[in-house]
Amino acid sequence: MRSVLHSRGLSLALFLALLVVWEFIVRQAEISALVLPTPSAVGRALWSTLSSGYLWPHIEATLTEMLLGLALGGIAGLAMGVALAESALLDRVLKPYVIVSQVVPKLALAPLFVLWFGFGILPTVVMTALICFFPLMENTLTSLRQVDANRLQLFRMLGASRLQTLLRLKLPAGLPGILAGWRVALVLALVGAVVGEFIGASKGLGAVIIAAQGMMDTPLMFAALAAIAVIGLLCYQAMLVVERRLLRPYGEH
């Protein structure tokens, strides 16, 4: 516990040191705030947009898109992974389509989604869901296939049904891998949501970045980036907490 606090402290100290160096270099080299604002200017922009209430609806929009996309895509990916792992026929029939759908860069589909779904949050949610689908499907499929043959034979010996084998053996045994898939999907979901907003949204931190670019308000752009980084960090940490709780019975993983 003490060494954890110690390393956290070091992390924080490094962060502060980097900010100081950044501030110092920008001031010394007299770089224009249009190119690279000082951290203090970014901090002021962040504070004023937060306190004026300007940034909050955008944060909310990005969070909503990210979490909705993650939930929909993740659950669909999990279901598809289970289906492909359980049925060799489905695996052979559907796998080529799944792979083709994943090698097409989904960010390139964003303009099409805007055409189909309009300028609301829907196109971004759809794109984010598509991005989150793949890591969940892959990790679920791999995890369910890697179940120890002896344990499978044990369940056969005990007369377990297919559903029981799935729910009582395969999914619990694959849980570490499946949770790792959720963690990857979470990070991708934030990227997906922000990039989706670049293309077709009037709300959200991605839209703020585009608007700030148009107004040549670089400090605001950095403020939005900082907000994105904080969202990512907090969500990732929350995920780690959930993961640690769920995996406690599994021991050192």
Added chain:
Amino acid sequence: MSVAQPFLDMQQVVYAYGGGRSIVDGITWPLATGDFHCLVGRSGCGKTTLLKLAAGLLAPQSGSIRQSDGTPVSPGPQLGYMFQAPTLLSWQRVIDNVLLPVSLQRRPMAADVARAQDLLAMLGLTDHARHYPRQLSGGQQSRVALARALILEPALLLLDEPFAALDAITRGELQDDLVRLCRLRGTTVLFVTHDISEAVYLGDRVGVMHEGRMLADIRVELPTPRTQSLRHGTTFNQYCSRIFETMTGAGQ
């Protein structure tokens, strides 16, 4: 007086993997009710395959394996099975691992939990019921697997070299625990091992297998209950050398 109906009757059983050489080649071996049967043979002689046939995990290509009521065997809770490795579910507590065969059939009731506690107590694991398998030693994990195999009080217990990975002293303790629990319930046992002295120590009968065939079915007339000191006696060693000679004699 009629001869007692065997508990499990294997007649002319043949099995080959994927159409190759027969790994089990015409074995006839009736298992008597309540007896402890050991099946001994070198690695790859087909003894594990015969065990899987007896469990109904594999179906013989010819010949028959019937229970005393004439029906063919099928996997299910009426059989207890113990593997080479303990094969516990690492995410469940010891007590839940023991109760697994019950919980796959129905929701465990207080009587089931009490029975599991009793088994754990008999195996010296009372204090570990709430622990996870990784917190236990190898011998303790094997005991949990034994308790799980016995929780539904199966009439037939099948074991596949369950103690092979344990040290000699722990193995001896587990052998005694196994015999005690099986005698208590009159369980019929089929125990596969490559260790001749283990087979003689445990078995009422020892089947000697070589390249898919049964070379001998030897009745061990040693007093019961047996203790580990028996291993140093001459009768015990005569049995061992007789089985050893049967196995090596066939190799030439």
